[in-house]
Amino acid sequence: MKLGADRELFPHEGEDCYYSGLKVMRSPAGWYLGRTCWDKEDGFEEPYSRESDYFGTEEQAKTKLASGFEIRDCIENKHGYTTGALPPPPQPRHN
Numbered sequence: 001m002k003l004g005a006d007r008e009l010f011p012h013e014g015e016d017c018y019y020s021g022l023k024v025m026r027s028p029a030g031w032y033l034g035r036t037c038w039d040k041e042d043g044f045e046e047p048y049s050r051e052s053d054y055f056g057t058e059e060q061a062k063t064k065l066a067s068g069f070e071i072r073d074c075i076e077n078k079h080g081y082t083t084g085a086l087p088p089p090p091q092p093r094h095n
């Protein structure tokens with residue numbers, strides 16, 4: 001049985017997944033700001049994007065998330081932003 005995505009945690013809808021707002025994440029390379037995705041077909045959460053450079057500590061990443069940061073210029077920046085803190089991606093209008 002597949003569980004549905006918690007839409008409060010994954011408020012944005014893409015073609016194949018629901019994705020989270022920006023949050024502090026960690027990988028073996030360090031702390032970063034990114035998003036996770038809830039896969040619609042398979043029903044599991046996975047990393048979606050890394051939208052900042054790496055930080056040495058979780059506290060540094062939290063500070064940058066709160067105060068703004070420069071977005072990485074690479075393919076992983078799926079939303080095409082250039083600088084500053086990211087707003088939520090646009091959502092379709094429901095009539």
